[in-house]
Amino acid sequence: MKRGVTVLSPCYALCMSPVGINVPRADGPSKVRGDAQYVDDIRPADCLYGATVRSPRAHAKILEIRKDPNFNWAGITIVTAADIPAKNVVYLMTEDQPALAESVVRHVEEPVALVAAESRDRALDAVRHLEVITEDLPAIIDPRHSEGSEIKIFGADNIFKKIAIDKGGTTTGGTVIEGEYSVGHQEQLYIEPQGMIAIPREDQGLTFVGSMQCPFYIEKALAPMLGHTRMNVIQAATGGGFGGKEEYPSMVAAHAALLAIKTGKPVKMIYRRDEDLRATTKRHPSIIKIRSIVDHEGILHQWDADILMDGGAYNTLTPVVLSRALLHLTGPYRCPNQHLTGRAVATHTPPNGAFRGFGAPQAMWAVERHMDRIARTLGIDPVEIRRRNLLRDGDTTATGQTLTDTGALTVLDEALAAAQEPLQNDPIHPGGGEGRYARGRGVSLVFHGCGFTGNGEARIKGKVALELDGRCIKILTASTDIGQGVDTTFPQIAAAELGIDVERVSNAPHDTANVPDSGPTVASRTCMVVGGVVQKAAKQLRQALQIETASEETNFDMLLSLRDHQAPLRVMAEYQDDGSMEWEDETYQGDAYPTYGWSCSVVDLDVDLDTGEVLYRRHIGATDVGKAINPVIVTGQLEGGSLQGLGYATCEEVVVDDQGRMRNDRLTNYIIPTSLDAPEMVTRIIEIPYKGGPFGAKGIGEIPMDGPAPAAAQAIEQATKIVLDTLPMTPERVMNALEAVE
């Protein structure tokens, strides 16, 4: 298959290292041709179609699942909790979430029954003719009513997790500045809805093919429910995840599995968009209170912050989201006395889950708005306030981690320098540019811990295998390409280490039957940690060849030529903790993350004074990425994440009813930015190498989510004097504030 223009730089053509080069995406041709196989493109023979019957109420006893007697039930298979082989559980961190509700439902849209039919239309029709008859129980929808309530959802006190981090003591004197900040849900809105196929295997096991981030999570999640059933899980081309396909696919897999077991046939489940919006995980809504003590120059002397997070009805990953939120609740600022507390509580609402940033966007919103509050109170420029307080080499974080290679000052200066460039295009002003606008600019500064907290990686021991076959190398990894380019960057890393042409290296399909567990594709760890294991495996491959040929030759192709046979050769590498991190999980003390990314956002916008609409003109992001393995892929991630951050800022709102059900459950009404809403994006990559990452690379997948919203808020404030502390800053909220100020 021919290709037209290729982008490879002249350097690449001379076989220099592919790291730092814009190697075109390995899956580019298949994606632009429409050949890439996403789960709904895959059609096993005799495949049935599955669909889900869900709870209409937030908290209720299930009295009956009633079949409409007037419906034609021929060819329809129904599954309920009674059909579950072993434990009725989809496992993640705890065993509290059932695959199908049995006697009680704990949130709207909770799965209660499943149907399989020969066609999608029949399956969806059957669902419409099954009614879940319930009797209401008292429900908690508001997280502020949860803790200590008599109504029990989780454990004795409805608290999924409670954390406290303390550094230093208290201070006297100074100015006390207090603020309260809040954020609502946010929906990941991957353009490809959730989907999964379960296929019975000849050995009575099950194969899963689907849209996912973490193939091994599905195996672990289903093990309690499926008993001894053997499984393998294959990632299909995945149309976006952003965390929304970290844990939720396990639920879809559980359902497809139950239907496949009962029917003996392959079953495919593809969520309709409205169902996906109502039923799947969202970003955790949070309320944050900050009380800080500053001196007359705006230097922080004490910083006390508390976060209350709404976890929804089941535990899922909530404790880890709370953890990250706490670890970012100081922002990239130094302060000798920091006291951070947080609680994640249960409510009778659909469980919240992973979404890019994972607690940090909520924390950064509050921190950055609070820094603006300090600036405003003292009459000091908000950028200057940040400059005076930002973390530098040798400073310690709230957990007592001493920082090196900090990038806060560098990214701030870089972003502000880029902001000197005049704006190229005006935004799309409605009404043909006629109207009343106020122009503003805002700046935010964030940091983001890369990879898992503390000894997370040491526990996982992520593995990667390399297989040499002839002149080509296959990388076997569970790290999935969900758009972030893993299937391109991993070959770049391996090829660079071995000094060979990148076209000789490729990722094998991500099938748990064939690939080792590299750990999940989350937490901005894939390039930095697993990529590091890829590099290690490449080194091991070279060593294995050296041993095989009894040679000290380091040139890979020379080694190959020294082999007296062509037999495939396989090596496996495992993440090894170098012991340099000291972390206490019990007390939240020590080195929270192996390294941090740093980013500064500068947002230029107009506020329409007649409508409260915010029109973005430009977003500048200066981000320290350690090393950009593939600059086009890296900037693509930074730009995409930044637009999600701007959506979080002004247009993405989940509107819920009194049962916690999402009312705006269509793309018409859950608003993400179109190309006309999106501003010009300017991306500045800064490389402060991280010695623990492959070629210096840090994690960058999530950091772009953290800064845009508070930068937008500061810009709106600069333009209009209005102060908004709640997300999203919809036109309705902006207009209310404008009227108050005028």
Place this chain on the structure above:
Amino acid sequence: MHTSSAPVWNARSLMEALALRSEHPEATVIAGGTDIMVFLEGGALELKEVLNIWPCDELRGIETTATGLQIGALCTWTDIKNHPNTPSALRECARTVGAAQIQNRGTVGGNIVNASPAGDSLPLWLALNASFEVGSVRGHRMISADDFWTGYRTTALEADELLLAVHLQNDETLRTTYRKVGTRMAQAISKVVLGGAIKTQGGVVTHARLALGSVAPVPVRLAHVEKALIGRPIDPNAAEEINHDIAPIDDIRSTEKYRRTVSQRIVRSWLEREAKEP
């Protein structure tokens, strides 16, 4: 998504369309499908039978007449954008309907007959004093835009009638505006949508037609604002009368308060701009 098994009658000529409409008054009429197909997907529509008028080319085309413009009911928003003689306010409206794919398929007639309270073009037809030509096997007649939308999603069409064309009068002296305030810059349902037309002579307003959508069950003329404008120089304060004319509500997209505030502001701003013009 449930594929309907409703039978479909296809009209390839105007005569066929009117005959079929008369024979099947219960049939759901489908033009470009950008509303009907969305209702079907959302489960809001049970089809019994369908009258497909999309093939009826006689309902296409924009004719420039001596006195104005005649826009076929099946003209799409792209057709409106591309035609050299369509009024600028109407082109601005066309630009804000959905996005390219919707503009290529959504029709002027569909928007008018669907009669959504948030219909993007409806207040502009009121402002431009459009006349709608409707027809049946019994003959044709004209209905003014003022008389067309009779209640929530209800029109003055008889059961056997189809909308055939929109008639606009030329008027070079008309100063017009169109402003849609939606949920985003494209692919947006309106929260407030304004169509306005005024004329001045000798420094005073002699003609004023202002209308808003998404602030009542039907698009509404701003009668009190118009009354406050007529007979004096353009006075932006006339916008303050707006609360007498509109009845917005809280809904999934926005609030009553927002709609009231924004309606007044966009009308005022328009009048302020016009007041500055000679």
Place this chain on the structure above:
Amino acid sequence: MIEFSLNGHAVKVQALPMTRLIDVLREHLRMTGTKEGCGEGECGACTILIDGVPVNSCLIPIVQADGTEITTVEGISKDDRLDPIQDAFIEYGAAQCGICTPGFIVAARALLDSDPHPSKRAVREALAGNLCRCTGYQKIVEAVVCALGED
């Protein structure tokens, strides 16, 4: 029986007249390059061309496709050669997860047919009916502006 031309080839389909074109393409004809992201004409992942004009195939009942020329993403590349817009998407990094890509390719191809060197503004306006969650649109706009030769 509905008859139309699909990527230059005559096709006959037996289907209920209100069957969505996207379902005829994906299910009846096994042409899965066209994707469904929302079913309501908001995301544009299902964009195809009818007689050269981009429309959402999830909103077209098959009866209205009768007698038309339909182009899907599969028809954009000719034989084995990628179209310049497809090359540009690869070169500029305009595809990440790729689920929106077929819709963008088709819509962009139609734009370039009428305007080979569009401004960034014109590109954003023409593609506002295609939602992308991965890229932030920046690289998509660059790819389309530059696809038929440098600006």
